[in-house]
Amino acid sequence: MKVTEFDPPSHGQPRPSSGDTPVDAGRINVVDALRGSALLLILLVNIAFFSSGYEFHLVDDPAHGAFDVLVSGLVELLFAMKAYLLFAFLFGYSFTLQIDSAARRGVVFGPAFRRRLSGLFVIGALHAVLLFHGDILTTYALLGLVLFAVRRIAPRTALIVAAAIVCGIAFVVGVAAVLGGTLVPDEAAAVGAGARSTLALGGGLGDVLLEHLRSMPAMLGGLAVQGPLAFAAFLVGLAAGKHRLLAAVPAHEALLRRCERVGYPIGLAGATVFAIGGGTANLTGLMVSIVTAPFLAAAYAATLLRLFTRRPRVADAFAPAGRMALTNYLGQSLLCVLVFTGVGMGLVGRTSPAQTLLIALVIFAVQMVASSWWLRRFRYGPAEWALRAWTHRESRRN
Template sequence: MKFSSKDPPVVIEELPGTSSRIADVDALRAVALLLILVVNIAFFASGYPFHLVADPAHDSWGDQAVGWTVELLFAMKAYLLFAFLFGYSFTLQLDSAARRGVDIVPRFRRRLAGLFVLGVLHAVLLFQGDILTTYALLGLVLLAMRRVRVGTAVRVAVLLTGAIGFVLALAATSGTQLVTDPLAALAAGQRSTEALQGGLGSLIAEHVRQLPAMVGTLLVQGPLALSAFLFGYAAGRRRLLTDVVGNRQLLRRAQRVGYPVGLAGAVVFAFGGGTANLTGLTIGLLTAPLLAAAYAATLLEFFETDRGRRVVAVLAPAGRMSLSNYLGQSLLCVLVFTGVGLGLAGSVAPTVVLLIAVAIYGMQLAASAVWMARFRYGPVEWLLRAWTEQRWPRLRAADPV
């Protein structure tokens, strides 16, 4: 089908009083982008993490402390927050389609197909730990459940989390080991690091080699991401993020439960071997949603303050173009760490890697502010929207809607 920029523009109405609340959602999404980058950048900086072993070149107490901190506070929490917002945003799309009297099914299927293609390209060319393909596949389940009641969505979400936790617990009690041969894993980590230091062909070959292992990882992360989708769907149906004051009691409860239980589970996860240990992984998986919920509740309450509104203004542009920024993070990390660019893989200490992540994020905040002041969508969002709507949407912010 040929796209035409002369097609009638789609008018998306805003509900009264929701513009600032939508900015809060964008700001939350921007925070999730930072957390995802902090977790993912280690896999660009070294080939060892994909094999569930630490890089022996960086085994000092300080290096280990950085790894523990990331696993304690961010690992398994970052992508859950992002997945929650995916489910929440789905309800906004449902509402928009209902107001305009259009069928969301074919449009959302096209969107998911576009996400899947982007995810495959991302996994092969930039980062094999891609989440877009997972979101695209799980999005079909979310679409099929678009008419379920809030209570049903919450119950299914809880059952999914409990089921995957039960399966992992069984595996742990049966003595299953994720790293059966540490020496072989170290050797594989060295080979992967050398592959990252190579050129584009070496990088792509390494990514393709790792894809089967990533499929296994997604068997655990997938159900948990779907659970977060459904929690986000329930929150969107209840307008949780558009009425922070009215839901303050619920948000406070999320903090009172989420911080003590979530942090306790995170301590067991981080100091018990992280994703390399099934017992720690099981406990971390069951408690990570609570800690992610506590983070979100705290941020939403903070965004209601005067200082919080200023922070929202800084963060929201990055959240509005989160897909472009997610892919951009991978591209920048490839240019910094692999042989395609500076080739720093394996030679940068974890503390410096963390500082590089903060620098990349700062650059993205600045670039997003400049871009969104001029355009209505991020560049990748615009292309995905064009494919979804089968027309060329107007890009410049000054253009009339």
């Protein structure tokens, strides 16, 4: 009898990891662990947009004191503009694994992948309206079509194109800064808008949905920068995947150490300029971060990969969350809506940045435990199962 995706795995199933979570054949545990880590970093950045309406308008809450500003600045310095690059890199890397998997099974990759992207786009659109106006899934779905079109690009060429994209975006933002452009032309008006957004998020379901819809145009404008940078990270992940970089991490120890030696000094220096300059609200700091954030993201990845290789049990702790990345990404938004908006506990505008980060850590800890529990019983997370069912619906009909 065939085991379905939601059937518990056989007790005799091999377990490549050192823990007790069943791992599908062909999965790379460190990739899942790295993806789980990226989910945590993304939550640490995104949760601020749930806890306060001011964040979206690129201004600080007037009620925040010096310590609050310091905590927010540390998040800007360490994680903003870096977390999503790490996640995008893994999207590109996993793309090569999907191609290999299709080849092993003798399946035509293109139709199934395009169908998968269409499902991802729909999920992202619903996510943006219902839960989080800062959704990235729709962008990934559209950029995935471009990635598929250039799938045969040579690794070296992919890296050159990625560097060109980063430099090109930085140049455009730099020119805008020199010409006196600003993302917050009237700070007083932005503070007023932040207060109105906070009030709306504290209202009922209708108020929250209207606020999400109102925010869409500005969020789409932000994707003019984030989208190309995410695609550049796709290409780096594609190049790494073609070299099977994460399939044998110890063999690339010298490269990982080089990423740390170069990435941390350059990345942290640029992140400091970015954070002190006002984060994404300042075009000059944004330009510096566009150039240097990839270095810091690469250093983070190198450190985490070396940690997971030397401490397999740490990798086993993060890997289940990474295997259920889509479910957990959506779950993070749902939990934040229930904690912060008027739909649930209504804590929006009532928690300090430090308290907000603590809530993020609690949410992710719960997700780690829940993911491990779920995957001991089922092969896929709920959202992964639904997307997989949509992706392969036509082939099952035939």
